[in-house]
Amino acid sequence: MTTTAAVEALAGRLLVTGVEAMELANIYLGHTLGLYAVLADGPLTGAELAARAGLDERYVREWLQAQAVSGFVTVEAGKAYALAAGVREVLVDELSPAYLAPLGQCLASVGGVLPRLVEAFRTGEGVPYSEYGPDAVSAQAALNRPAYTNDLVATWLPALPELHARLSDAASPARVADLGCGAGWASIELAKAFPHLSIDGLDADEASIAHARRNAAAQGVGERIHFEVRDLTAPASGVAGYDLILLFECLHDMAYPDRVLRNVRRQTFDGGWVVVMDEAVDEELVAPSGDPVQRFFANASPLWCLPQGRPTPDADPVGTVMRPAALRTLAVEAGFTQVDVLPIEHPFWRFYRLR
Template sequence: MDITTIDQGRLEAFVGQAINDLSAGYAGVMISLGHRLGLYQALDDGGAQTAAELAKRAGCSERYVREWLNSQVAGGYLNYEAASERYAMSPEQAAVLADPDSPYFIPCAWEVPASMWFDEMRTEQAFRSGQGVPWGEHDHRLYRGVAEFFRNAYRAHLISAWLPALDGVVAKLEAGIEVADVGCGYGHSTLLMAEAFPNSRFYGFDTHAGSIDEARHSARQAGVDGHTSFVMANAMDYPKRDYGLICFFDCLHDMGDPMAAARYAAEALDRDGTVMLVEPYAEDRLEDNISPIARIYYAASTTLCCAHALSEHGPTVLGAQAGQARLAEIFRQAGFTRFRRAAETPFNLILEARL
């Protein structure tokens, strides 16, 4: 390296960026611990508290809690009043850290990078060999982290915005149709629809046995197991029922043969039915995908999405940043004649396909 070519100002700025990223990695452990130990909830419930008061309320050791609180203040995640030695949460911090039903709630999302670190050696081997890593063979924290990361976004938008953005779908759901949720995971998307539309019948399909078990349990708890069913199946062998709606929630890009999945959906769909494709938000070109969200998705795609697609030995590895144009071409070749963007959020594209 020729140090005479280095711009010192740019170097220092980049070192600062790298340190911020390293700091965020450390912070993720603290955020996950705060959630698992109930510290955020206890602080939100009790208002401003000293370290000793919070430790007592949460049933934890005061010395650990005090150091954890200081890390939160240093990162701007909590507020501190020096005169009273009390720590507190703003309403905005509580929405992100303490309210599990908030669309902004994020602590559980740290389960995903935790699983990525745990699986690092296997990912390294996959890089060298070119082999895939099936979804079901990752660390167990992955599945809950992914489910929780997407759950509140679905809860905030699916019934109120995404389904109404599809042409005539809400009226059909209210009247009663059969719905397939392909790659349903823990079933959060399936259950939200089942609760909102009791006249319709919902079928969740996934290849991961643990996720199907969780979905069945949640259906019983929600009292919708009478018109829901969760079965292990992949995107090319679930039962064909002339579905009025087939959904792919953040999963099509994980499949080794997304074209085959789209063709199978065309065969399983009622002639007047709809496919709702929810995919990670992405522009069509890398140079337009420069953002913190795109960085998250590319990283997850490297270790999870592409890894699973490669494990299926299919012809296409889309990755999590496929973009609308590539997805539209897949559905066009699969026999769909209409494809459009129905809605979007900073995290998702909501796409509608019709025969």
């Protein structure tokens, strides 16, 4: 490509990036203010939508114009607006596999801490998860929930018959730990499917554990899961003998993943299962990458995972891009002898068993 063509291509690309960032900010407003949810009930005029959502009409009309231009709503006869095809699944239905409305909350959370990130790059310090604000915990939970609800019990476990049989054995109930459990959705799905299980959900973040307790109670399994605020880098405190330890999308976030894995090894039965679900990143650096999923992982890391995993500059989190070789090295250093990639296909995640 000539320099001029490269400049034109890049300028065109960045213009689209800027437009799409603004669209995502408007999606944040529509999601947070319940505008998509109200429109999902049927076409409305701007005045009707504002009234039903309890909002200022002038703002809502301007928002609707932007939504129509961007193609997220259609304009019907009589100036009524309706959701465009696909919007319900992507922006309203929280259990749809295509649900991505929480990306707007991620943008808002990152926007809020950008000045702190500038400072962090200078000092090497971290930006704690709690500083990303309430949208961060909600977004994290909501982005992963559809997979746990739709796939964990129906698809992932049946792909692992030995583990499935162990969890199904009501005569000898298995003990399960969901480490870095966040808002608890994986534990909740397990508790719903296998009522006899004993499940501990542990996470260092108080807000996440508060969400988890509320979610479990609302799903009718509040009595069957023990959620607790716990920093997993602290030495294991007398808890041992888990049949299954899950580390679902959290190991790469942890300040000292080596300590966590050493604790995990000590807490599992011989022959017990340790399952790590982490980002399905390329095995080696591919640059540039044409794959939007890989671009998402790489860009999320300096904005989200790395700063959250660095309470002090000496902490050494892996960051979002935890390549299989990096996990193998960590696992072997922690005393595991085998790392198997499990036969579960997912566009965002790779599953490993540590033995």
